[in-house]
Amino acid sequence: MSPTPAERLGELAARVAQDGLSARLRADVAGRVLDVLGNSLAALSERPAEVVAAVVREWGGTAESTAIGSADRLPAPSAALVNGTLAHSLDFDDTHLPSVLHPSAAVVPAALAVAEAAGVSGPSFLDAVAVGVEVTCRLGMAGYDEQRANSVFFDRGQHATAICGTVGAAVAAGMLRGLSAAELTSAIGIASSMGSGVIEANRTGGTVKRVHCGWAAHAGVTAAALARHGLTGPPTVLEGRFGLLHAFCGDRFDIDAVTSDLGERWECDRIFVKPYPCNHFTHAGVDAALRIRAAGVDPSDITRITLGVPEPVLRTIAEPIEEKRRPRSGYHGAFSGPYTVAAALLGGGGLGVFHEDFADDAVADPARLALAARVEVVADPECTAIFPRQFPAVLTVRLAGGEVREEPVSHNRGGPENPLSPQELATKFRLNASRAVDDAAARDLTGLVTRLSTDSAPAMVTDLLRSLARRKRRD
Template identity: 35%
Template sequence: MTGAAQIAEFALRTLRDGVPDDVLAAAHLHFLDGIGVGIASATVAGNARWAAAAADGCASLLTGGTAEPGAAAMINGALIHALEYDDTHFGSVVHGSAVAAPLALAATQLARGSGGDLILAYIVAWEVAIRIGLAAPGGFQARGFQATSVGGAIGAAAAASPVLGLDHGQTVSAIGIAGGQASGTLAFLADGAGSKALNPGWAARTGIDAARLARAGMTGPASILESTFGVMNAFADGHGSLIQQLDTLGEDWLLPQAAFKLYPCCHYIHPYLEAIDQVMAEGLLPQDVLSLMAFVPPPQAPLICEPWSRRQAPLSGYDGKWGLAYCMALMLIDGRVDVASFESAPRDEVIRFARRMKWEPMQGHAFPARFEARINIETGQGEVVAKIAQVHGAPGRPIADADIHTKFLMNAGRMKDKTEAKALQTYILRLNTAPDLEEIAALLRV
C-alpha cells in the first residue's frame, strides 16, 4: 500500500474501533489545553479581529462566535498557535493540538457527530502528523517549512474524512488533495510577522476542504507522500523512515509523549527559563548578574539565536517569543514569563539586560529527543552554572494533571467567569461520552 492508503486505513479503523484508555485520557488533557490556550489568545489585542475574515456558519469560534467550518478551523488553529503556548511532540517538532483541535471540532460540528467522534478524530490528526515529522526529523525545517503545517495537513485530511463519511478510496484522495495544498514556511523569522500562527490553522482548513472535495468526487494522488514530486521529497528532501513510521500506526501511540508548555514562547527556550528559575530559587538576584552565556544546540539557533541582536531586542512583543536573550531577561527581571509578558512592546529595561547575554553552540546535545539547556552566569561572587537535561513536561518529567487543569482555568478565565470556565473544563474532560456537540457550542459561545 502507499503511505496514503496506510494512513486512510488507520483513520477509518480508529474512528470505528477506538483507542486504548491511556491514549484517550491523554487526548482529553491535550484537547483541554489547546482549547484553553485558544481562548486566552482570543483576548489578546488584535487576535479576536481575525474572525472578521470568516464567513458565518455552523462551527464554533474560540472568539465566541461561529463561522463556516473550514474558516473556523483556520481561525481557531491560528488562535491556538499564536501565543506559542500550545503543546509539542519533541521528536517530530509538531505542535499537534493547533491543527488537531480546530480540525476535529469543526469537522465534527459539520457532520453533526458526537464527542467520541471528535476526540478520535483529534487523535488521528495528531498521530499522523507526528509520523510525518518523525519520518524526516529536522528535514522540513532545513528546507524552511514548519513540520506542523505540512504533516498537519495530511493528518487533518485523514481525521476529517471518516467523520464526514468518506470510504477508504475517498480518504486516500483526500490525503492526496491535502498533500498537494500543504504549505507553511518559516519566512516569518525575517521580521517576526504574525502569520506564523496561521500555519497550523491553514493545515486544519486544508484537511476539511480536502475531505469535502474528495466526497464530492475529486481525486488526489495515492502516492502523494513518497512519489518523486510528493510531500516528503518536496518538503523534506526524501522520505527517510516513512515506511517504518507508518507500519506502527495504531500499534505504538505517540500522542501521550507530547509535552505541555508552561510558558507562552518558543518551546526551545523553556529549559533556559527553568534554569533561570532554578538559580533564582537558590538566591540569585537580577542585580547579581554581570553577564550570561547560554549554550544552545545548533539546530535550535536559527529560531532563537539568530540574529542575536534581534533576539536581545525583538521588533515586537510577538517577536520576543523567539528571543532567547529577551525571554531570559524577562524571567530574571519579572520572575515570570506569561501571556501578559508579550502583550506590550518590548521593554527597554529588559532589552538592556538581554544585551549582557551571549550564546555559543552546545556540544554533545541530544536535540530533538531532548530539549536541554546550560547557562553560565558571571556574578560579583563568581560563576553560577545551571543545567536542565530535559524540559519539564517531556516524557520522564511529566506535568501533573492538576497543573494542566490550573493552566486551562487561568487561560479560559481571561474570557469567561469561573463558573463558565469550570463547566467547559468538566465537559471537555468527559468529551468522549457526549452524544452531540450542542453543549460545547453553548459553552464556547459568548
C-alpha cells in the first residue's frame, strides 16, 4: 500500500533529521529566525503578549525553555505560546504566497522552545524549522483554490496560519525530539485535531488573532510530546473523509499540493519578508505611496486618491470603509488600506512605515485622517488577476491642479522578485530589536543566529535572551 500524505511528510521529516539540508536552505532559515526574533523583541510591550505571559506564569511547571523577555525558563509548550504570540503580535511576520499564511511565526517559536529543552545543535534546529515551515506551506497550498485564486480557509473565515502552522510546529518539534517517521506521522495526526483560528477580528476588532501563532506553536509542541509518549494519530488525517482538509475546506482542496515534488521543490522559496508592520494586503499600496512621495508629490496638493487592489482583499483592508478611514486603534490601522497609504504619503518610519505609525495617537493624527478620508478603495481587474501570487496594487492620485499620477506595483517589496537587500533586512532587525535591547546586544544576537549552521546553538541564543532580560529587570 502506498504511503499516505501524512506518512510521506513524516518520512521526509525523519530523513532530513538524519541527513540534513543544504547550506542554502539553512542560511535562508537562519534569516527567518532572525526576523522572528526581531519581531518578537519589538512586541514585548504589546498587551496580548503581556496577557499570555501572565497566564503561563500562573501555570508554572518544569523550567525548560526561554520565553523572550523573561529571565526565567518555562515548560517548552508555555515558552512556545509566549514566543509565538510575540512573533505574530505586530503583523510583521513573513508570508507565504499564494497560500497567504505566516509559517515562521508558528514554527520558529515551537522549534526554539524544544531545541533549547533538548539541547540540540544549530544545524538540527535549522533543519527542523525548514521542514516545519515546508509542511505548513504545503498544507496551506492544499487549501488554495486555483480557480477562485483564493484560500479556501480564508474564504470560510478560518486562519490558515493557525491551522496549518500547528501541524508544521508539531513536525519541527518532533524532529528535534528524535521521533521516528511513524511517530512524526502520529504527531501530524494529533496536531490536526488541535489547530484552529477564526479571523473575524480582522474585520471588527479584538486582539485574539495575535495569539493564534502562539497557540499553534503551543499545540504543536504538545502534539509532538504526546506522539513521543505513545499517542497515535490517523495516517489518513489529511485527505480522509473526516480528515483535516475535508473538515476545513470541504471538497475544495488539492491533496497533490502536499506531496508533489516533496523534498525536491521547496515552497519556502515563495516566502515574503515584510518591510512594514501591517497587514500584507496593504503593502503594495504603501510601496506605491512611497514612490509617489519620492517623486516629489506634496500630500497637501492631493484632492483624491484611488487605491486599486485585488477584489478578495477588500473585505480585509477596505470594509467597512468608514472604519478603515478612521481606525479605532493603532492595531486596526494596520489593517486599513486608506490609513496605510496616508501614513506613507506623509512620511513614515523605518523602511517606509514602522511601529510608531501604528500607535493609537498616530492613527488619530488629524493630517493622516484627513488624507485617509480622500482614499477610495476599489477592485482592480489586473490586480485581481495577479492575486494571490503577489499582493499588487495601483495607486492613483489627483492633484489640485488637475494632474493625475498613477503608480502600479506588481511585485511586492520583500518577495522573491523584489527582495529586501541584506542592509534592509539588517535595518529591520536592528530597529525592531532597539525597542527592547541596545545595539551591542542586537549585534550579538545577529551573530549567534547567523552562525547557527556552524558554531552556534539555539541554547546560546536563548541564554543571551535571558541574560538581557535579567539585565533589564535589574535596571
